[in-house]
Amino acid sequence: MTFPLMHGYDHINVVADLDPVAAVRDRELGERIRDYPKLLPAGSPDFGYAVQDGTRWRIVCAGETDPSTARYGLAFRLRERAQEDPANAPAMLAAAGRLDPEEGEQLAKDEWEIGDRRYRIIRIEKFTLIGGGAMEPPRATDGSRGDADSLIDRLIDPLAPAGLWEAQLRLNLVGHMPIPGTVPEMIQMEARHAIRAHPGVILLPPTFTMVEVHDGSYEPLTGGDDPVQARGNLAHYFTRLLPRLREFQGDPAGPDELKSWAMAGAEIEAADGPEFSTLGRTFRTVRISRMLRLGRDGPESPRPSDQERYGVAGMSG
Numbered sequence: 001m002t003f004p005l006m007h008g009y010d011h012i013n014v015v016a017d018l019d020p021v022a023a024v025r026d027r028e029l030g031e032r033i034r035d036y037p038k039l040l041p042a043g044s045p046d047f048g049y050a051v052q053d054g055t056r057w058r059i060v061c062a063g064e065t066d067p068s069t070a071r072y073g074l075a076f077r078l079r080e081r082a083q084e085d086p087a088n089a090p091a092m093l094a095a096a097g098r099l100d101p102e103e104g105e106q107l108a109k110d111e112w113e114i115g116d117r118r119y120r121i122i123r124i125e126k127f128t129l130i131g132g133g134a135m136e137p138p139r140a141t142d143g144s145r146g147d148a149d150s151l152i153d154r155l156i157d158p159l160a161p162a163g164l165w166e167a168q169l170r171l172n173l174v175g176h177m178p179i180p181g182t183v184p185e186m187i188q189m190e191a192r193h194a195i196r197a198h199p200g201v202i203l204l205p206p207t208f209t210m211v212e213v214h215d216g217s218y219e220p221l222t223g224g225d226d227p228v229q230a231r232g233n234l235a236h237y238f239t240r241l242l243p244r245l246r247e248f249q250g251d252p253a254g255p256d257e258l259k260s261w262a263m264a265g266a267e268i269e270a271a272d273g274p275e276f277s278t279l280g281r282t283f284r285t286v287r288i289s290r291m292l293r294l295g296r297d298g299p300e301s302p303r304p305s306d307q308e309r310y311g312v313a314g315m316s317g
Contacts, residue, residue, distance in 0.1 A: 001113060001115075001116065003052055003113070003118050004054065004055045005296050005297060006055075006057065006156075006158070006200075006294060006295070006296060006297065006298050007055065007159070008158045008159040008200075009158050009199075009200040009294040009295060009296060009298075010158075010199045010200045010294075011158060011159060011200075012158075012162055012167045012170055012171070013158075013159045013160065013161055013162055014162055014163070014164060014167045015161035015162065015163070018161060018163050022161070022163065023163065024141060025139075025141045025163075026162075026163030026164065026165045026166055027163075027165070028139050028140060028141055029139075029163070029165040029166060029169065030164070030165035030168075032129055032136060032139065033129070033165060033168065033169060035131050035132075036129035036130055036131035036132075036134075036135075036136045037129075037131055038129065038130045038131060039127050039128075039129065039130075039172065039173070039176055040127060040128050040129070040130045040135070040179075041125075041126070041127055041178055041179065042126040042127050042128045042209075042288045042289075043126055043220075043288075044065065044126075044309075045123050045124055045125050045126060045306065046062055046063055046064060046065070046123075046124040046126065046290070047062070047064045047065070047066060047067050047069070047070040047121060047122065047123060047124065047302060047306070048060070048061045048062030048063060048064055048070050048073070048121070048122055048124065048151070049061055049070055049071075049073060049074045049077070049119060049120060049121050049122060050119075050120050050122045050156065050298070050299050051117055051118070051119055051120075052117060052118040052119075052120070052298060053116070053117050054116075056155060056156075057155075057156040057298055057299060058153055058154060058155050058156065059122065059151050059152075059153070059154040059156060059292075059299075060077060060152070060153060061073050061074075061077070061151075061152065062122070062124055062151040062152075062204075063151065066306070066309070067108070067110065067121055067123075067302040067306055067307060068106060068108070070121045070122075071099045071100070071106060071108070071109075071110075071121060072099065072100050072106070074096075074099055074112075074119055074121065075095070075096040075097075075099035075100035076096075076100070077119075078092040078093070078095055078096040078099075078112075078114075078119070079092070079093065079096045082096070085115070087115065088114050088115040091114045091115070092114055095112045095114060095119075108307055110301045110302055111301065118298075120298065120299065120301060121301055121302055122292065122299045122300065122301065123292075123293070123299075123300050123301060123302050123303065123306065124204060124290050124291070124292055125176075125290065125291050125292075125293070126207075126288050126289070126290055127173070127176065127288075127289050127290075127291065128286060128287060128288055128289060129287075129289070133216065135211075135218065135284075135286045135287075136286065136287045136289075137274030137275070137284065137285055137286065137287060138208060138227040138274055138285055138287050139287065142206065142208075142226065142227055142287065143226065150205070151204060151205065154204075156202065156292065156294070156298075156299060157202075158200050158202055158294055160202075166203065169203065170201045170202070170203065173201045173291055174195065174199060174200075174201055175195055176291075177191045177192070177195075178191055184305075186304075186305060187303075187305050190303045190304065190305055194293055194300060194303065197295050197300075198293035198294055198295035198299075198300045199293075199294075199295070200293065200294035200295065201291050201292070201293060201294070202291065202292050202294060203289065203290070203291055204290040204291065204292055205225075205290065206287050206288055206289050206290060207223055207224070207225060207288045207290065208223055208224055208225070208226060208227050208229075208230040208285055208286065208287060208288060209221075209222075209223040209230065209285075209286045209288055210222050210223060210230050210231065210233065210234040210283055210284075210285060210286075211283065211284050211286055212281055212282065212283055213275075213282040213283065213284055218284070218286070221234060221237060221283075222234050222236075222237055223288070227274075227285050230285055231268055231269065231271060231285065232269065234268050234283060235264075235265040235266075235268040235269045236265070238261040238262075238264045238265045238268070239261055239262055239264075239265035242261055243258060243261065260279060263278075263279075264278040264279050268283070274286075
């Protein structure tokens with residue numbers, strides 16, 4: 001079956017009169033671009049899968065750390081769909097059996113055409129804004145994650161209305177590359193190819209990482225979908241994870257340590273602002289922005305280096 005190409009993949013629909021909420025977010029983005037003017041890669045990409053139905057692509061699942069895990073998720077989805085679509089059930093179950101076999105290795109294939117739908121493993125890049133030697137903290141508009149900010153069943157719409165500052169950031173991201181000298185030349189070559197093959201960029205909802213500050217350097221510890229969740233997960237690190245880790249190591253924490261960790265957890269939960277200290281340690285909430293590259297044929301799939309990083313020989317189609 002021939003599937004439609006993605007309309008407007010390399011366009012940005014700049015709108016002067018945004019809805020009030022979007023306008024406030026765009027103004028705040030402009031303030032952050034001025035205060036944090038540089039782009040910095042923020043770790044390895046995330047992976048998920050998207051589905052094309054007619055002219056529309058939707059992100060069905062995201063947040064996986066490697067392409068293989070995203071394929072397992074797609075296999076689970078196909079087995080679910082097979083129960084609802086008897087006509088295509090044999091093809092769905094056959095694909096799921098290759099992606100998540102009972103025996104043997106997974107087939108590293110990132111695209112499947114089944115009936116009138118196309119399923120694709122997708123690659124989501126992460127970055128952060130930096131300025132004055134600091135990484136961007138949460139924005140005032142980064143509240144608790146709602147359904148509108150979820151990546152589950154999210155329409156990929158490159159022509160959705162955009163403000164001036166969103167347009168500027170997307171244009172800045174078109175040519176975004178790894179910092180020279182920080183990655184092998186093969187990864188640089190793949191990034192250059194991605195810019196040509198997938199010149200469109202859309203922004204996706206951010207995630208948030210809790211880092212410990214050491215003399216200007218940052219050590220990631222935990223994170224979450226919104227600032228409150230990220231801070232809560234850091235509190236749980238002290239109150240739940242550390243005690244269990246010490247038990248596992250055969251060196252249970254004493255009453256004084258448990259009391260100090262409980263105090264740290266309470267102080268973290270009550271913290272107000274992106275940076276705070278407890279137990280003589282300083283922590284900061286960092287905003288991790290996310291982007292998806294788009295091309296004529298839809299969203300970007302994993303790159304060869306993404307496959308090889310996990311010891312998998314990749315197939316894109």
